[in-house]
Amino acid sequence: MKIIKTYIKRNALHALMTVMAVLPLVAFMSCDSIVYDYEGDCSVTYRLKFRYDKNLKWADAFANEVSSVHVYAFDQSGVLVWQCEEQIAPATAEDYSMSLDLPAGDYRLLAWCGLRNDGRREESFSVPEARVGETRMEELRCMLNRKHDETGAYSKDRLYRLFHGTLDVSLPTNNDGGSYEYTMSLTKNTNHIRVILQHLSEQDVNKADFTFRIDDENGLMAHDNELMADENINYRPWDIQNVEAGIGKDANRAVSNVKGLVADFTVGRLIETHNEKMILSVTTKEGRTVARIPVIDYALMGKEYYENEYHYPMDEREFLDRLDECVMTLFLDENHEWVSSVIQILSWRVVLSNVEV
Numbered sequence: 001m002k003i004i005k006t007y008i009k010r011n012a013l014h015a016l017m018t019v020m021a022v023l024p025l026v027a028f029m030s031c032d033s034i035v036y037d038y039e040g041d042c043s044v045t046y047r048l049k050f051r052y053d054k055n056l057k058w059a060d061a062f063a064n065e066v067s068s069v070h071v072y073a074f075d076q077s078g079v080l081v082w083q084c085e086e087q088i089a090p091a092t093a094e095d096y097s098m099s100l101d102l103p104a105g106d107y108r109l110l111a112w113c114g115l116r117n118d119g120r121r122e123e124s125f126s127v128p129e130a131r132v133g134e135t136r137m138e139e140l141r142c143m144l145n146r147k148h149d150e151t152g153a154y155s156k157d158r159l160y161r162l163f164h165g166t167l168d169v170s171l172p173t174n175n176d177g178g179s180y181e182y183t184m185s186l187t188k189n190t191n192h193i194r195v196i197l198q199h200l201s202e203q204d205v206n207k208a209d210f211t212f213r214i215d216d217e218n219g220l221m222a223h224d225n226e227l228m229a230d231e232n233i234n235y236r237p238w239d240i241q242n243v244e245a246g247i248g249k250d251a252n253r254a255v256s257n258v259k260g261l262v263a264d265f266t267v268g269r270l271i272e273t274h275n276e277k278m279i280l281s282v283t284t285k286e287g288r289t290v291a292r293i294p295v296i297d298y299a300l301m302g303k304e305y306y307e308n309e310y311h312y313p314m315d316e317r318e319f320l321d322r323l324d325e326c327v328m329t330l331f332l333d334e335n336h337e338w339v340s341s342v343i344q345i346l347s348w349r350v351v352l353s354n355v356e357v
Contacts, residue, residue, distance in 0.1 A: 191268075
């Protein structure tokens, strides 16, 4: 009896040693093994990050400017196979990425960012409802939510920021698991335009005396972000304020005050082919035209400065895509007439000669 017990103990010890020797080998087996499937170590993940550095600071401002993302994935035939919409919490915006819950394969990704915001006011843009297996990429155009009155279509809102992006991705198969990350660059489609009326004298500029408007046909964007044929949009200021600033100093007091009127607009995408369509008009309350200015032509006056400052040549399209804020100062004489030989674009005072506006 004692001999049998010893024999059993020796065989049990041998079996245990064999198992311990085999375990390290199992750890290196393919993810197709039962052990790895059970442990969950073999999943393949695909994540999409976003970058918005197409601006005049050349810095990624995604975390500070983008509030929501809506991504659509299309197969090689251009049919929608997946979509996902997410709000971005400020606390996690810096490290935000979206999980692409797609099988391995080749896809074309389209993003419209900024369609859903804080809910404090009406959304500024809309995209048609998309259906997996039915919707094609070219159907996902983005439209400015405009209003209508007896004069036509208009927008007088401070528009939420809108962004567009596309990216081709090849999601690989990996039987051993892994994580793959892709980055989509965004283009901003909304622009803040500030118009300042300033007297060369020290007279007041009363907001009741002037009407501001910007007209363009830029309220409909295709899936590739090109502007589509649209009705004229009459952009109206969302804010008009009287301003005053002291200039010059005698001891500790201002020598004189500069008084002006500031009108703030948000408009849709600026594009070089609309240089004759986007027009700023300033009229008096009697209906007399004080100024009529092609906004895009004047905005492009700042392009050379940025090219020289950053040693980065740009075509007109890229400069306008990077320019999301434009300040235009118009100078008035004592008769409320625009001194058309002088205008300030961005931070630069431009003196015009032999120019008819």
